[in-house]
Amino acid sequence: MAQKPSIPKGTRDFSPIEMTRRNYIFDTVKSVFKLYGFEQIETPAMENLSTLTGKYGEEGDKLLFKILNSGDFLAKANELDLSARNSQKTTFQISEKGLRYDLTVPFARFVVQYQSEINFPFRRYQIQPVWRADRPQKGRYREFYQCDVDIIGSDSLLNEYELIQIVDKIFSKLGIGVTIKINNRKLLAGIAETIGEADRIIDITVAIDKLDKIGLEKVNEELLQKGVSMVAIEKLQPILLLSGSNDEKLNKIEKVIQASETGKKGVEEIRTIFGYLKSGLVSTSVELDLTLARGLNYYTGAIFEVKANDVQIGSITGGGRYDDLTGIFGLPDISGVGISFGADRIYDVMEQLNLFPNDQTISTKVLFVNFGKAEESYCLPLLEKLRESGIPSEIFPSDDKMKKQMNYANKKGVKYVVLAGESEISEGVVTVKNMVSGDQIKLKANLLTEYIQKG
RNA sequence: GUGGAUGUAGCUCAGUCGGUUAGAGUAGUGGUUUGUGGUACCAUUGGUCGGGGGUUCGAAUCCCCUCUUCCACCCCA
Numbered sequence: 001m002a003q004k005p006s007i008p009k010g011t012r013d014f015s016p017i018e019m020t021r022r023n024y025i026f027d028t029v030k031s032v033f034k035l036y037g038f039e040q041i042e043t044p045a046m047e048n049l050s051t052l053t054g055k056y057g058e059e060g061d062k063l064l065f066k067i068l069n070s071g072d073f074l075a076k077a078n079e080l081d082l083s084a085r086n087s088q089k090t091t092f093q094i095s096e097k098g099l100r101y102d103l104t105v106p107f108a109r110f111v112v113q114y115q116s117e118i119n120f121p122f123r124r125y126q127i128q129p130v131w132r133a134d135r136p137q138k139g140r141y142r143e144f145y146q147c148d149v150d151i152i153g154s155d156s157l158l159n160e161y162e163l164i165q166i167v168d169k170i171f172s173k174l175g176i177g178v179t180i181k182i183n184n185r186k187l188l189a190g191i192a193e194t195i196g197e198a199d200r201i202i203d204i205t206v207a208i209d210k211l212d213k214i215g216l217e218k219v220n221e222e223l224l225q226k227g228v229s230m231v232a233i234e235k236l237q238p239i240l241l242l243s244g245s246n247d248e249k250l251n252k253i254e255k256v257i258q259a260s261e262t263g264k265k266g267v268e269e270i271r272t273i274f275g276y277l278k279s280g281l282v283s284t285s286v287e288l289d290l291t292l293a294r295g296l297n298y299y300t301g302a303i304f305e306v307k308a309n310d311v312q313i314g315s316i317t318g319g320g321r322y323d324d325l326t327g328i329f330g331l332p333d334i335s336g337v338g339i340s341f342g343a344d345r346i347y348d349v350m351e352q353l354n355l356f357p358n359d360q361t362i363s364t365k366v367l368f369v370n371f372g373k374a375e376e377s378y379c380l381p382l383l384e385k386l387r388e389s390g391i392p393s394e395i396f397p398s399d400d401k402m403k404k405q406m407n408y409a410n411k412k413g414v415k416y417v418v419l420a421g422e423s424e425i426s427e428g429v430v431t432v433k434n435m436v437s438g439d440q441i442k443l444k445a446n447l448l449t450e451y452i453q454k455g
Numbered sequence: 456g457u458g459g460a461u462g463u464a465g466c467u468c469a470g471u472c473g474g475u476u477a478g479a480g481u482a483g484u485g486g487u488u489u490g491u492g493g494u495a496c497c498a499u500u501g502g503u504c505g506g507g508g509g510u511u512c513g514a515a516u517c518c519c520c521u522c523u524u525c526c527a528c529c530c531c532a
């Protein structure tokens with residue numbers, strides 16, 4: 001076999017069936033976004049590397065796809081770094097662009113760049129692919145689509161509540177049972193402060209994030225290994241073991257961290273959000289999960305994660321509040337909050353649960369069988385009439401064997417096949433075959449459109 | 456990035472103590488049915504066994520390298 005063509009690791013092609021299903025997801029997501037007053041933007045696939053680096057933590061930087069400079073890029077590289085095989089230094093000498101890693105950072109850049117034209121608070125949505133040089137697995141791709149909604153330029157917690165509403169609405173429309181997990185970075189900071197390890201907050205949150213995965217003992221081991229003191233770990237235990245309803249957890253945690261101003265603020269924020277939820281307009285269950293940490297460094301307040309109830313896959317939606325993302329680009333004190341729906345994982349979940357509607361795949365509704373040149377010219381005006389009435393239809397391009405043409409129609413899921421040969425033409429009629437029932441009838445050619453519309 | 460598994464016709468997979476022209480189902484093509492699909496029957500196309508190198512008289516089968524996909528870790532949508 002000649003070498004088969006292929007595509008890069010972790011990327012995918014999408015067939016027509018997959019595209020109609022993907023569009024079904026995009027369309028429902030989009031319709032809800034619009035319903036809540038969000039406006040769409042797009043940004044380029046590539047950003048300046050300086051825009052991207054340093055925003056996602058050390059790990060994130062490693063996962064950035066970098067684009068080689070054009071021209072004789074090696075000529076401009078530093079000879080010493082080059083001969084020392086110093087990849088880290090050389091990288092930035094031969095590459096100044098990278099593929100976007102998410103939609104939030106490019107959005108922050110966008111906001112800063114067009115700050116004078118934007119009408120704040122700005123509600124934008126953005127549906128585009130992002131790229132990560134991760135090692136692929138099920139539900140993890142190197143190119144995947146995110147559907148982001150963010151509200152920037154407002155620190156009102158009503159925005160957090162609205163995002164929860166959007167999550168609720170979208171997943172109920174798609175038919176996926178989900179649980180929304182919520183936590184707050186201030187609360188996590190308060191915990192770190194309380195146990196006397198304020199500057200280790202990242203290590204601590206990353207470790208406790210694994211609680212339900214690796215268990216309490218392993219988490220403690222990891223904390224110790226990261227240099228968190230025994231005393232601090234002791235103090236942390238009751239927090240890790242918190243249980244009960246959301247309110248109960250909040251009350252308990254409040255007592256533990258009352259010495260920390262930041263922590264108290266976090267509790268208050270969560271209370272406010274749960275207060276909104278008491279109105280009962282959201283039917284998805286929302287859980288306070290103190291072990292929810294999320295890696296992205298820029299979150300400062302609420303953090304969200306959405307898990308599918310019936311399928312084991314990573315989170316299908318995630319997000320949070322960032323108080324100073326635009327600060328890095330020179331516009332400080334603009335708070336925003338947003339979430340990102342992972343279209344590809346949502347697809348995988350829906351496929352496993354068989355949630356895609358069946359009638360989504362119809363493309364052509366009517367196919368004219370081609371019997372030859374004379375018959376073609378009889379059919380063409382009829383075909384055009386159907387199309388003018390908005391009925392997707394086509395004529396087979398050559399007078400191949402009937403069997404072949406019927407087969408084509410059958411495979412494509414065409415509902416009606418129109419037969420117009422010599423005898424039909426002489427009578428001014430057309431034979432219409434219903435491919436589902438197998439029945440066929442003759443009718444006047446000028447009644448065809450009407451007949452199809454009724455069917 | 457670390458560790459483990461996988462790769463045979465378009466698709467799903469048989470085929471190991473290494474031995475002559477590598478099999479099945481399905482799809483494709485042609486026919487039974489000169490204007491009728493989805494069912495049936497018959498015939499037929501298609502593979503240098505992921506790629507490269509090595510061991511051997513001889514390799515899909517053993518060894519090394521590389522790539523793909525999958526699983527765990529890391530991290531995440």
